[in-house]
Amino acid sequence: MVEKGTTVDDIDSESLAAAQKMLGVARPRDAVNQALKEAVRRKMVEEYVDFMKTNLLDPDESIRNDAW
Numbered sequence: 314m315v316e317k318g319t320t321v322d323d324i325d326s327e328s329l330a331a332a333q334k335m336l337g338v339a340r341p342r343d344a345v346n347q348a349l350k351e352a353v354r355r356k357m358v359e360e361y362v363d364f365m366k367t368n369l370l371d372p373d374e375s376i377r378n379d380a381w
Contacts, residue, residue, distance in 0.1 A: 324341070332348055
């Protein structure tokens with residue numbers, strides 16, 4: 314279950330300002346939400362790549378190794 318409207322007071326203000334600028338958002342909430350989504354996306358990609366490296370059947374392993 315996800316709580317709505319949770320406020321965190323101890324976020325690094327410099328990092329938050331940098332994230333807002335880089336992401337092109339005005340509200341801190343939008344920067345935090347985008348950063349959280351990106352963190353989840355990156356972890357999912359990392360897990361998928363690890364899975365594919367482990368489970369991909371490649372008779373010529375040099376092709377796979379050259380790709381990474």
